[in-house]
Amino acid sequence: MQRSKLGQIGIYTAVIVTVVLLLFPIYWMTITALSPANQLRSFPPVFFPEEPQWGVFSELLATQPFALWLKNTILIAVATMILALSVSILAAYALSRYRLRGGATIGMFILTSKMLPATLLVIPFFAIFKQMGLVGSLWSVVITQSTLIVPFCTWMLKGYFDTIPEELEHAALVDGCSPFATIFRIVLPVAAPGLAATALYAFVISWSDFLFARTFLQTSESQWTLNMGIAALKGEYITDWNVIMAASLMASIPILLVFLVLERFLVGGLASGAEK
Numbered sequence: 001m002q003r004s005k006l007g008q009i010g011i012y013t014a015v016i017v018t019v020v021l022l023l024f025p026i027y028w029m030t031i032t033a034l035s036p037a038n039q040l041r042s043f044p045p046v047f048f049p050e051e052p053q054w055g056v057f058s059e060l061l062a063t064q065p066f067a068l069w070l071k072n073t074i075l076i077a078v079a080t081m082i083l084a085l086s087v088s089i090l091a092a093y094a095l096s097r098y099r100l101r102g103g104a105t106i107g108m109f110i111l112t113s114k115m116l117p118a119t120l121l122v123i124p125f126f127a128i129f130k131q132m133g134l135v136g137s138l139w140s141v142v143i144t145q146s147t148l149i150v151p152f153c154t155w156m157l158k159g160y161f162d163t164i165p166e167e168l169e170h171a172a173l174v175d176g177c178s179p180f181a182t183i184f185r186i187v188l189p190v191a192a193p194g195l196a197a198t199a200l201y202a203f204v205i206s207w208s209d210f211l212f213a214r215t216f217l218q219t220s221e222s223q224w225t226l227n228m229g230i231a232a233l234k235g236e237y238i239t240d241w242n243v244i245m246a247a248s249l250m251a252s253i254p255i256l257l258v259f260l261v262l263e264r265f266l267v268g269g270l271a272s273g274a275e276k
Helices: 002-034 055-063 066-097 103-113 119-132 138-161 166-174 179-190 192-207 211-216 226-232 241-273
Strands: none
Touching: 002 055, 002 241, 055 066, 055 241, 066 138, 066 179, 066 192, 066 226, 066 241, 119 138, 119 211, 138 192, 138 211, 166 179, 179 192, 192 241, 211 226, 226 241
């Protein structure tokens, strides 16, 4: 009994320490945003400012096109999510339901392509987009992000489709549904948790992109994303870290809210997709 209580205390202690470590960066980002610029250079650091500078947020919105950066980021994330999900659904369904020659090899090839570093694709994509006139367009980031997101989304959805009984589709086909109608009316509603998890994954990955946006959108400031705008706030000689942290905090709020709302779908979808 004593050993059981000690085990529970150890588990709770580990959980509390883990939560504190995970939340501390958010706390410190908030404190840095609310601290005066001269106080950030003092030592030892202050864990809560005596006079929080709440005006830093309104000053940021008034001096920087933050709303434009936010709009571009949302457009890219939503478009990437829709494009990646559209391709992944069809590819995952084909790998799950049709016994293709070399199907297992194709599936492993798709998963292996996820291991390619993003930096390896920057130069080829830039050369292609330069010829197509897409450099400086939001579509260049959407296409490149979708290229990296589709492999993992396809593999995750395939695992989820494998758990859906094929008898449901056979019954729909007997009732007169076409193959595509069967997918959209029978399979996708049943796979809603897996679709939500995949959509959330694609949205989060696209939201956090900096490499492709910095490479393809640098020619047009009106197409900048949040990450590019925040990076531009860093000065050559003097950097107002409170302004940068305020912008980072505001940029984190939308994705945190989306994650908190759909977190249960993400966990359930990943767990179901892992079943074989």
